[in-house]
Amino acid sequence: MVAMAERVDEILRAGGAPHFHGLVVLRGGEPVLERYGSGPDHRLGEPLGHVEFGRDTLHDLRSVSKSMVALLYGIALGEGLVPEPGAGLVAQFPEYADLVADPARAHLTIEHALTMTLGLDWNEDAPYTSTANSEIAMEEAPDRYRYVLERPVAEEAGRRWLYCGGASALLGGIIARGAGRPLEEYAATALFEPLGITSWEWSKGGHGTVSAAAGLRLRPMDLAAIGQLVLDGGRDVVPASWLRAALTPRVVIDPGFEYGYQWYLNTGKRPWAAALGNGGQRLIVREEDALVMAMTAGEYDQDPGGATALTEAILDD
Known part of the structure; x- marks a missing residue:
């Protein structure tokens, strides 16, 4: 030591x-x-x-932060607030009826978001000061969740890991919806407070x-x-x-x-x-x-x- x-x-x-x-x-x-x-x-x-x-x-x-969101997803799953990883991803956002109905996205699951294997067009190689970076573009879009889910399908999901902050944003959104309160409020009571x-x-x-x-x-x-x-x-x-x-x-x-x-x-x-x-x-x-x-x-x-x-x-x- x-x-x-x-x-x-x-x-x-x-x-x-x-x-x-x-x-x-x-x-x-x-x-x-x-x-x-x-x-x-x-x-x-x-x-x-x-x-x-x-x-x-x-x-x-x-x-x-992404890994902390994964812990929160597990806590929420144990409490019955969010679906199992095998559940459909786009279906968690029913307000986007056109995307839910898109057969090219029907195979996407929450697990694809958890593993960053969505197969969607996403690029975080550009500087994080530019909207050429997909995460920055997501933050500046009128609707961050729609921005991620409507990205063009680049390849079959589950085949290749591609770094994607949008996947983590979707997970955070699913947790917040399931918990019925903002992600940070759920984190406070579910993870932070139990650890002091x-x-x-x-x-x-x-x-x-x-x-x-x-x-x-x-x-x-x-x-x-x-x-x-x-x-x-x-x-x-x-x-x-x-x-x-x-x-x-x-x-x-x-x-x-x-x-x-x-x-x-x-x-x-x-x-x-x-x-x-x-x-x-x-x-x-x-x-x-x-x-x-x-x-x-x-x-x-x-x-x-x-x-x-x-x-x-x-x-x-």
């Missing part, structure tokens, strides 16, 4: 992670490493100026709806607590059966790196599950040695080299 801390501190001293913001490592449910940095930061593109990060500082999780998480934010888009794909803000320590919940099999918060389903590899991204239900899965010699977000936001859980790592950083829209170096220093332990 000392070796891990020494490796991390050496990277920080040497300037190997200049945009590092926060790090919490748990082993066996206990904190064994906690570090914080400082620097400029943003809230979904809104400048926050220079921030001195500490234990009580909230931080953007960006696409780590009282300080959090969920940024909203132009429609007054939270960004299910990217808007959640938590403290690193609280993010780590959610990771511990996953490692513990969900306890009495997330159904254990759902966690097993969510962390089952379902589609290959690259050899040894797969995707479950909105969670990344390293299937190599030392398997781990991860929630990953733009800028170096990371939550990694490794059952083998009861390890949880929660990291925040400011490497937005660039290669997260610093976050990668710190992650390797921890996972090599």
Whole structure:
């Protein structure tokens, strides 16, 4: 354990992670490493100026939010509020009668959204400041759910993983409809309060709806607590059966790196599950040695080299 801390501190001293913001490592449910940095930061593109990060500082999780939405879906499913993954996707939005009636979309299921295998035309390779990026275009569209569901069909669903924030937005919408209240309100009572998480934010888009794909803000320590919940099999918060389903590899991204239900899965010699977000936001859980790592950083829209170096220093332990 000392070796891990020494490796991390050496990277920080040497300037190997200049945009590092926060790090919490748990082993066996206990904190064994906690570090914080400082620097400029943003809230979904809104400048926050220079921030001195500490234990009580909230931080953007960006696409780590997607994995939290997957946990919420499992909780809602256990409460009978949302359909099983095999249910039809477009049918959950009956107000779009033309799309529901479209035979080219009839085979789409909620599971296709959970695994990002919708087969729809979607591109998040463009900068997240441009509507050439499908997620940004979705946020600026008059109706985000219709925008996603009416994308042209590019290939058969279920065949190929394609990164898609729109899939997470649809899942968030289904949860909110089933719960009868906004996603963030359901998250507060279903996930955060049971874990004693009282300080959090969920940024909203132009429609007054939270960004299910990217808007959640938590403290690193609280993010780590959610990771511990996953490692513990969900306890009495997330159904254990759902966690097993969510962390089952379902589609290959690259050899040894797969995707479950909105969670990344390293299937190599030392398997781990991860929630990953733009800028170096990371939550990694490794059952083998009861390890949880929660990291925040400011490497937005660039290669997260610093976050990668710190992650390797921890996972090599």
